[in-house]
Amino acid sequence: MLKVGVLGVGHLGKFHLNNWLLIDGVELVGFFDPNEENAAVVIEKYKLKRFNNSDELIAACDAVDIVAPTMAHFDLCKAAITKGKHVFVEKPLANTMDEARKLVNLAREANIKFQVGHVERFNPAFLALKGHTLEPMFIEVHRLAQFNPRGTDVSVILDLMIHDIDIILSLVKSNVKFISAKGVAVMSDTPDIANVRIEFDNGCVANLTSSRISMKKMRKMRLFQKDAYIGIDFLDKKTEIIKLNTPGDKNVFTFDIETNSGKKTIAIANPIIEDSNAIKTELEAFYTAIINNTDTPVNVLDGFRAMDVAHQILDKIKTIP
DSSP, X not given: OEEEEEEOOSHHHHHHHHXXXXXXXXXXXXXXXXXXXXHHHHHHXXXXXXXXXXXXXXXXXXXXXXXXXXXXXXXXXXXXXXXXOEEEEESSSOSSHHHHHHHHHHHXXXXXXXXEEOGGGGOHHHHTTTTSOOOOSEEEEEEEOXXXXXXXXXXXXXXXXXXXXXXXXXXXXXXXXXXXXXXXXXXXXXXXXXXXEEEETTSOEEEEEEESSOSSOEEEEEEEETTEEEEEETTTTXXXXXXXXXXXXXXXXXXXXXXXXXXXXXXXXXXXXXXXXHHHHHHHHHHHHHHHTOOOSXXXXXXXXXXXXXHXXXXXXXXXX
16 A cells, blocks of 8 residues: 655645545555644544644655645655655645756655646546647647635746646647746736747747636637647537548548648547546556656656746746746
8 A cells, every 4th residue: 555645735635635535555644734724624524644744744654745835845845755755746846946956856866756736637638639649830728717816826827827838848849949928917916817928949839828817717728730720628628629631530520621722621520538537637647656666747857847937937027926
């Protein structure tokens, strides 16, 4: 049994607790949270042991799940790594780029598994595209949320947009060439809405809009590549692929169009979306990497790269996160 402890049992931490309890092969040994209200709720609902401090919990575990506020990520990750414990930490990886660099070095030097909680990588609408060739040259993203005071201690870039930054960096196998950005603080002290353009060395361009003051929710990504368009709806769990039809295509709707170069057949496919829980899937992936001694799907360098681009955006906006 893999002994796991959870550091931080606030809103998101409770979701993590629920899902760890569903994973076979895991023993949830307890939690640490300095907040008395959070702790009381968890003790009552889950009957889990509350440890007196983070060091005691880390010592009792094989792996830790860090769902604490971002400002605590570095110290908790460092403490776990130096004790040889496997680490899962929620995004963003750390509070500053200096902390993130130190964690990259610490994780590389230690013989441990390290995963960053970029949960949208495990969204079933995105997972449905596995096996498809994705080589986007233009990407359009809208991630809109209704205002919630929780999470406004960081900008909308580190709160929402970082999900899409991570996915884009995983898709575009090229270095970032140029970033332009504009953000506005409306309801809080940090940007609540931002628009960003990222240009890559290979010519790909990504246009991202994130807002946490929208009247409606939206989490959509559109990929445009040679002969194909891919639409991903992370919120409603829907995926659509529109491309020129090729021999062997199955389970697609086709129609013909006339072009200057003659008749072309267009195929529309809606990949089957497996009903799954993204948080449970990412935690299972972390568990599997430990048990099978394989790479974690979102490693410490992935978390660093997403943070690096996010902070470049913040520098462009001239706002401290």
